[in-house]
Amino acid sequence: MSDVTRLHHxxxxxxxxxxxxxxxxxxxxxxxxxxxxxxxxxGLVVSILHGHAQVQTSIMVS
Structure with missing residues (x-):
């Protein structure tokens, strides 16, 4: 994933x-x-990652 650009804080x-x-x-x-x-x-790999992202987002906004 070296072609991914990171956004910095x-x-x-x-x-x-x-x-x-x-x-x-x-x-x-x-x-x-x-x-x-x-x-x-x-598609299964993507859906698993998406599911984890949704859970973490829910935790952050709770």
Whole structure:
């Protein structure tokens, strides 16, 4: 996912947060690659990710 442009926060982020974001991105990319290699349909991968995003959004606005 190196072709993804990150939006930066208005304030500088700590190195720990930057490291966590980079690790999260890499882990998600590896999981997607593993799922595709295992034969999961791309639509299922997308729907699972979308479901997690909706849950996290709901938590943030609660």
């Amino acid at each position: 208005a304030l500088p982020l700590s190195p720990a947060i930057n490291k966590a974001v980079t690790e999260l991105d890499a882990t998600i990319a590896k999981a997607i690659d593993a799922a595709k290699a295992a034969g999961l349909p791309q």
